[in-house]
Amino acid sequence: MTNETPPFERQQTVYKTDPQFQLDSHSYQTQYVDIYFLRLAQLKPIVEAAGSERWDGMEIAGEGVRRVERVLDVRQGELCWVAGTVYMEMPLKPNVLEDISKDHFISAPPSRQKYRDFQKDEIMLEDESGRIRLIGTTITHETLVTGCVIAVMGTETASGEFEVVDIIFPELPPQPERPLPSSTTTNKRYIGLISGLSITGSLHESIETHLLVEYLLGETGGPADISKSSSISRLIIAGNSLADPHLHAPEDAVAAATTTASAARSKGKKYGYDAAAYNPKPTTTLDTLLSDLCTSISVTLMPGENDPANASLPQQKMHPTMFPQTKFYTGSTFIPSTNPCACEIDGVRFLGTGGQTIDDIFKYVDGDDRLDMMEKTLRWRHVAPTAPDTLWCYPFQEVDQFIVDTCPHIYFVGNQPEFGTRLAVGANDQVVRLITVPKFAETGELVLIDLDTLEPEVICFKSKSVAIA
Amino acid sequence: MAAEYTSFLAARVLNDQKLITYRLLSRELKIHVTKAKEYLAAFHESENRKKSGSCHATYVVTGLPKPVVPAPPKTDHDHDTYMESSPVPEPTQDSSEETVKTSSVILVAEEQLEEVKESLQEVTSIHIYSIEPGPLKDLLLVADASTELYSRFQDPEPVEKSKLYGTTLNKYIKKREGAAPPPPPPPSTKSSTYVVPVKKPSTAKEPAAAAAATPAATQNTKDSRKEAKDFFSSARAKKEETAKTTQAADSSSSSKAKIPLKRGQSDLMSSFSNAQPKKTKQPEKEKSPPPPDFMDVDDDEPEEQEPVDEEARAAEAAKQEELRQKRMKDEEDLRKMMDDDDEEPMSSKPTDDSPPNSAPSDAAAASPAEDSPAPTPSASAAAPGRRKAKRKVTKKIRSKDENGYIVTREVTEWEEFSEDDVPAPAKPAAKPNAFAAMKQAPSSQKGKKGSGDGAGKKVNIASFFQKK
Numbered sequence: 001m002t003n004e005t006p007p008f009e010r011q012q013t014v015y016k017t018d019p020q021f022q023l024d025s026h027s028y029q030t031q032y033v034d035i036y037f038l039r040l041a042q043l044k045p046i047v048e049a050a051g052s053e054r055w056d057g058m059e060i061a062g063e064g065v066r067r068v069e070r071v072l073d074v075r076q077g078e079l080c081w082v083a084g085t086v087y088m089e090m091p092l093k094p095n096v097l098e099d100i101s102k103d104h105f106i107s108a109p110p111s112r113q114k115y116r117d118f119q120k121d122e123i124m125l126e127d128e129s130g131r132i133r134l135i136g137t138t139i140t141h142e143t144l145v146t147g148c149v150i151a152v153m154g155t156e157t158a159s160g161e162f163e164v165v166d167i168i169f170p171e172l173p174p175q176p177e178r179p180l181p182s183s184t185t186t187n188k189r190y191i192g193l194i195s196g197l198s199i200t201g202s203l204h205e206s207i208e209t210h211l212l213v214e215y216l217l218g219e220t221g222g223p224a225d226i227s228k229s230s231s232i233s234r235l236i237i238a239g240n241s242l243a244d245p246h247l248h249a250p251e252d253a254v255a256a257a258t259t260t261a262s263a264a265r266s267k268g269k270k271y272g273y274d275a276a277a278y279n280p281k282p283t284t285t286l287d288t289l290l291s292d293l294c295t296s297i298s299v300t301l302m303p304g305e306n307d308p309a310n311a312s313l314p315q316q317k318m319h320p321t322m323f324p325q326t327k328f329y330t331g332s333t334f335i336p337s338t339n340p341c342a343c344e345i346d347g348v349r350f351l352g353t354g355g356q357t358i359d360d361i362f363k364y365v366d367g368d369d370r371l372d373m374m375e376k377t378l379r380w381r382h383v384a385p386t387a388p389d390t391l392w393c394y395p396f397q398e399v400d401q402f403i404v405d406t407c408p409h410i411y412f413v414g415n416q417p418e419f420g421t422r423l424a425v426g427a428n429d430q431v432v433r434l435i436t437v438p439k440f441a442e443t444g445e446l447v448l449i450d451l452d453t454l455e456p457e458v459i460c461f462k463s464k465s466v467a468i469a
Numbered sequence: 470m471a472a473e474y475t476s477f478l479a480a481r482v483l484n485d486q487k488l489i490t491y492r493l494l495s496r497e498l499k500i501h502v503t504k505a506k507e508y509l510a511a512f513h514e515s516e517n518r519k520k521s522g523s524c525h526a527t528y529v530v531t532g533l534p535k536p537v538v539p540a541p542p543k544t545d546h547d548h549d550t551y552m553e554s555s556p557v558p559e560p561t562q563d564s565s566e567e568t569v570k571t572s573s574v575i576l577v578a579e580e581q582l583e584e585v586k587e588s589l590q591e592v593t594s595i596h597i598y599s600i601e602p603g604p605l606k607d608l609l610l611v612a613d614a615s616t617e618l619y620s621r622f623q624d625p626e627p628v629e630k631s632k633l634y635g636t637t638l639n640k641y642i643k644k645r646e647g648a649a650p651p652p653p654p655p656p657s658t659k660s661s662t663y664v665v666p667v668k669k670p671s672t673a674k675e676p677a678a679a680a681a682a683t684p685a686a687t688q689n690t691k692d693s694r695k696e697a698k699d700f701f702s703s704a705r706a707k708k709e710e711t712a713k714t715t716q717a718a719d720s721s722s723s724s725k726a727k728i729p730l731k732r733g734q735s736d737l738m739s740s741f742s743n744a745q746p747k748k749t750k751q752p753e754k755e756k757s758p759p760p761p762d763f764m765d766v767d768d769d770e771p772e773e774q775e776p777v778d779e780e781a782r783a784a785e786a787a788k789q790e791e792l793r794q795k796r797m798k799d800e801e802d803l804r805k806m807m808d809d810d811d812e813e814p815m816s817s818k819p820t821d822d823s824p825p826n827s828a829p830s831d832a833a834a835a836s837p838a839e840d841s842p843a844p845t846p847s848a849s850a851a852a853p854g855r856r857k858a859k860r861k862v863t864k865k866i867r868s869k870d871e872n873g874y875i876v877t878r879e880v881t882e883w884e885e886f887s888e889d890d891v892p893a894p895a896k897p898a899a900k901p902n903a904f905a906a907m908k909q910a911p912s913s914q915k916g917k918k919g920s921g922d923g924a925g926k927k928v929n930i931a932s933f934f935q936k937k
Contacts, residue, residue: 008637008638009637009638009639009640010637010638010639010640012639012641206609206612207576207608207609207611207612207615208576209612210611210612210615211529211574211576214492215574217636217637218635218636218637219491219492219502219634219635219636220529220531220574220596220598221529221531221574221593221594221596222531222593222594222595222596223594224531224593224594225531225574225593225594226637229637230637288619292619294642295630295631295636295639295642296630296631296636296637296638296639296642297637297639298639327645328644328645329642329643329644329645330645331643331645332641332642332643332644332645333639333642419569421569455569455570456569457569457570457571457572458569458570458571458572459571459572459573459574460534460571460572460573460574461573461574461575461576462573462574462575462576463575463576463577463608463611464575464576464577464578464581464584464585464608
């Protein structure tokens, strides 16, 4: 009877972590200004090369286009092109200096959904020499955010603004060759993407989460389902595995915590573990689920906005100590990862974030086509251009780690409102599969990617209960 | 086997009215999940044949949903401007062309099974998920079974797990070796630390206590035990009370009272744990107070308290204390010498004062009034006030320095301080006694106070270390 159903075997893939987003030191002593210099230093040659290729020798209305080294060297009425970093002057954008000057030392009001205001926004181009305001329909209709490096061609108007005629982005970085699916591997190889499990640790954890675990373990479903789930080689959890503690903590628990906390305060300050102020349940539940999963499938765990990791990007690996059961699988099937995360699975390059980057860009631009924003970040060659302006990040000193040197084959962003996908195509035959991974807690969707075709699939976990009147 | 599972299921579902999932059943009976599903289905069928509605089931249906009209691609952007300027091939695909293959895994109660089946274009599989005594209001309840599963069953090794339950096998998993996660550290280290400091004073006095135990003393001990947490405040208060009562009694009785108090403390101590390491220390402590500067005493005590738990440390501390005491005495002797030599003309007062300070054990009995100011600050200060007492002492010292080499002025300052401290009117008489007690002299009341102070100080220090 034991051999009635021979166990399915997990499809194996080779996983290589790219340490691109790992921080070696954690010094926050330095200034953030260096990031912009670093970024410009790294990206300017790329834009300038593209610019000279396109604009050198070009004549518009009999006037040759001249290259200008620095923003301040732009002469009025002269047709020229120059490269620099975009800065969006947006009155609606939170501004630390403004808060301080107004003595607003209270906590900031909830951030706006959008910073965009066409009437008042100004687009600037800056480099180490200075700034110039960009105008013209070309630039105002372009999707731009603070921090992306571009080259613009045009003339300075009488009022000292730069009328933009043409724009150049760094465009997609070179993409390594993807190993073609060998004919010998008949089995499909899938990678599962998921985000926003939002585990609360409450008594009734979402049944969909359990269904997901059982499905991935190959216990749910018929032979066909199990065969498919066994071909899912890895699961990547793209952030927010735990629910936002502020949203989901039951109010009475919070009240109890505050009263006990105040009582504790009256007794004197407590250090270390305080059971009254810390709810270990979500982590424990996540640990249990992960340790179950790790007996069968490799799990890459990225931190997200709500997860217990450093808040500033790049978020570093969640410490294994937080997962007392799962930690025994580190080095094997449990792979804590950074956010953003770069890795290579069987030669297919993955790049993914927990969603903060796109959520922040979303505030700068019109519309809500998040796939378009994702594509833009690739064309800017920068995962998180809005850091450090409106996105918390680490003050890099040596190199801007968010610059995308190698074009991924799969670019996913977690914790997005809905599933979405499309291909982004670069000038040099780069093809990138863009995927927005929805929040599992809201949609119950698991995204599968076929490593051979890069085609995504969706498995939706639902429960339908009888409505008993 | 069949009998086993039916009886198990009957017991659980029908008798205990509990829900069970195939997964839980497979863990309970250590059978393959497929087998568990079959058992559940068989049980569900047989039970409902006996009595329809006696048993309710939920199912998992997997399949392809009927194609939903894909949401229109969101292209709010007019890319015209971009297009005209860039030679890059238009990267945006028409996403509407791309239909993503979607499949569903649906958990459904039996009432809606057909409905769900109809909603699917193609049903890949249906199997029973759980059975429960009655219809479920909310499928969330099913999740409880999973929680139960995780809490009750330790996962076997991955390979075994796949053999036993049919989990997809992953041969390449290496589980690190290591002990199971240690239980969370016990939250209450406080009690032990608090207790330990208390022990010191009590243990030191124990030998004396053995002589006589008055009823009052036993009461005290009980009280102190009860209020071990608040030991500081309560213990002190009690001590004071006891001290007052003892004051009324004869000196001999007072000494007895003293002893019982100590006993009570010792009982507390012993009940908690190691009393012995402190014993050695305490006599030293008691000795230590004699040096005129209470500052020094205070300083010494904290150091002693660190080692509290470990006997070795305690022994070391004791040694150190002895050394310090010796040093102190030497220094004081030196000072006396100096004072005497330099300021002989002035010396009449200083000499009087200095003897009590330098050789308190001898002088305590002789000059209680003079000594009183110093002990009072410490005693009256209670837990919060100790430091103040220290400050006052230090001021005295400084006054000496400021005044330079004139000893007489020092003396006057001493007196002033004593006046300030004395304001608690009732105690002055007792204070001299306390000093004597410190020195192990017979007078009981003050000795108690002194010990209480010492304990209090110790406790504070101990708590400080606990925080760390």
